[in-house]
Amino acid sequence: xxxxxxxVEVEKQKNILNAALKEFAEKGYEQASxxxxxxxxxxxxxxxxxxxxxxxxxxxxxxxxxxxxxxxxYLERVDYSHTDLFERLxxxxxxxxxxxxxxxxxxxxxxxxxLKNPDQLESELNKKFQAIQEKWTAVLYEDxxxxxxRDDIDxxxxxxxxxxxxxxxxxxxxxRFCDQVISEIDYEIYFEEFYEYxxxxxxxxxx
Amino acid sequence: xxxxxxxVEVEKQKNILNAALKEFAEKGYEQASxxxxxxxxxxxxxxxxxxxxxxxxxxxxxxxxxxxxxxxxYLERVDYSHTDLFERLxxxxxxxxxxxxxxxxxxxxxxxxxLKNPDQLESELNKKFQAIQEKWTAVLYEDxxxxxxRDDIDxxxxxxxxxxxxxxxxxxxxxRFCDQVISEIDYEIYFEEFYEYxxxxxxxxxx
DNA sequence: AAACAATTGACCAAATTGGTCGACACGTGT
DNA sequence: ACACGTGTCGACCAATTTGGTCAATTGTTT
Numbered sequence: 001x002x003x004x005x006x007x008v009e010v011e012k013q014k015n016i017l018n019a020a021l022k023e024f025a026e027k028g029y030e031q032a033s034x035x036x037x038x039x040x041x042x043x044x045x046x047x048x049x050x051x052x053x054x055x056x057x058x059x060x061x062x063x064x065x066x067x068x069x070x071x072x073x074y075l076e077r078v079d080y081s082h083t084d085l086f087e088r089l090x091x092x093x094x095x096x097x098x099x100x101x102x103x104x105x106x107x108x109x110x111x112x113x114x115l116k117n118p119d120q121l122e123s124e125l126n127k128k129f130q131a132i133q134e135k136w137t138a139v140l141y142e143d144x145x146x147x148x149x150r151d152d153i154d155x156x157x158x159x160x161x162x163x164x165x166x167x168x169x170x171x172x173x174x175x176r177f178c179d180q181v182i183s184e185i186d187y188e189i190y191f192e193e194f195y196e197y198x199x200x201x202x203x204x205x206x207x
Numbered sequence: 208x209x210x211x212x213x214x215v216e217v218e219k220q221k222n223i224l225n226a227a228l229k230e231f232a233e234k235g236y237e238q239a240s241x242x243x244x245x246x247x248x249x250x251x252x253x254x255x256x257x258x259x260x261x262x263x264x265x266x267x268x269x270x271x272x273x274x275x276x277x278x279x280x281y282l283e284r285v286d287y288s289h290t291d292l293f294e295r296l297x298x299x300x301x302x303x304x305x306x307x308x309x310x311x312x313x314x315x316x317x318x319x320x321x322l323k324n325p326d327q328l329e330s331e332l333n334k335k336f337q338a339i340q341e342k343w344t345a346v347l348y349e350d351x352x353x354x355x356x357r358d359d360i361d362x363x364x365x366x367x368x369x370x371x372x373x374x375x376x377x378x379x380x381x382x383r384f385c386d387q388v389i390s391e392i393d394y395e396i397y398f399e400e401f402y403e404y405x406x407x408x409x410x411x412x413x414x
Numbered sequence: 415a416a417a418c419a420a421t422t423g424a425c426c427a428a429a430t431t432g433g434t435c436g437a438c439a440c441g442t443g444t
Numbered sequence: 445a446c447a448c449g450t451g452t453c454g455a456c457c458a459a460t461t462t463g464g465t466c467a468a469t470t471g472t473t474t
Contacts, residue, residue, distance in 0.1 A: 004419090004420085033461080034462080034463060035461075043422090045424095046420095046465080046466080047420080049463085049464060054463080150411075153410055154407070157404060161375075164371055164374065164375020168368075197364060200364050200365065200368060201368065203359060204357075204365075211451090215451095241432060242432085252432095252454065253433090253451095253453060256434080257451075262432060
């Protein structure tokens with residue numbers, strides 16, 4: 001049997017989910033306001049509790065939901081065929097963009113989730129967290145040919161620098177587009193741009 | 208004539224300032240709670256308004272205070288003698304560490320300040336903001352010998368990557384020490400570590 | 415038309431908000 | 445001894461907000 005919430009039209013589901021994800025991501029659990037969520041979602045106050053019975057349960061639902069889509073719509077979509085780290089990074093960025101367009105509010109919620117002290121949650125969840133953690137490192141390491149890197153620098157440090165750089169680029173993009181709707185952005189230009197940065201990294205870190 | 212607040216013992220001043228900076232940095236202006244501030248600062252509710260008369264004025268005071276120390280205790284302390292970017296970065300990191308130890312709660316407040324839409328503040332402040340902005344780019348560009356960089360990559364991109372990397376390292380440090388008091392950390396080890404990363408960057412970006 | 419599901423927003427007690435103020439403690443001068 | 449001024453506290457204020465409820469209303473099925 002499906003829950004009441006999962007029977008409403010998908011569009012409305014998305015509105016509610018997005019409103020809630022945004023509010024929790026911005027303010028954290030305690031500070032997040034259910035009033036704000038219903039206003040943002042465009043539904044009456046009663047409906048939120050009709051669907052989720054309590055703030056706590058709503059939050060739990062979001063956590064489950066996000067872990068789910070993160071695995072199925074992100075981590076599992078990355079293909080491992082390239083052994084070249086920088087080609088892999090380009091693939092990942094494509095997958096990530098698709099994810100961002102489809103679930104625009106999920107990322108911030110997820111990163112807030114992983115940033116918090118993750119030891120204080122039920123063991124059930126903790127397992128899922130670890131699974132994701134492992135999958136994420138796999139995405140970055142599995143079958144990568146590290147012999148392509150120059151020998152005069154530590155490839156662990158190199159990888160860190162690469163990750164930090166990409167994160168930095170993403171943040172700068174976010175700042176540039178903070179007030180635009182992500183799905184309406186002509187992303188092709190920015191893939192070009194992103195690839196240029198990746199190529200810089202490739203040039204300097206490879207033999 | 209000095210204000211009432213500036214006549215209080217410096218230690219207590221610091222407590223109050225730190226408590227307020229932390230609260231505003233974490234929650235933003237609206238969500239910040241004066242109750243939380245006085246509790247954290249260990250003073251009675253009345254004192255905060257005795258010193259600052261209102262939440263708004265307190266916030267203004269903090270903004271002025273932070274701009275002040277940012278200029279005098281950070282930007283103006285960087286010396287420009289090195290033309291080697293990476294040596295300059297090491298100098299900057301030393302200054303920054305000193306700043307962090309002395310004003311542990313200021314940085315987050317400041318970055319939150321600069322991240323927000325800065326167009327909606329009085330022109331007086333806006334000027335100061337721009338001045339800092341310029342000084343900050345000067346700190347990173349002034350008299351830097353960019354001819355040392357390899358010719359096969361865009362040095363603008365290189366500089367961005369360097370900045371992103373350093374920011375990434377700082378964030379990773381912050382995560383490692385999030386629950387420790389910053390002034391009690393044996394920083395020498397981490398300068399060593401930091402310099403290793405800087406040297407990696409130097410190795411890969413220089414001719 | 416009767417039963418049922420979905421939906422709303424006024425409403426609730428409890429908590430929290432920025433801010434006030436009377437009480438009081440601690441000098442210092444008289 | 446008294447008064448005066450400066451700090452200091454926290455109980456208190458009205459106003460707002462909190463998570464959550466529920467009677468009433470509108471659709472939808474049967």
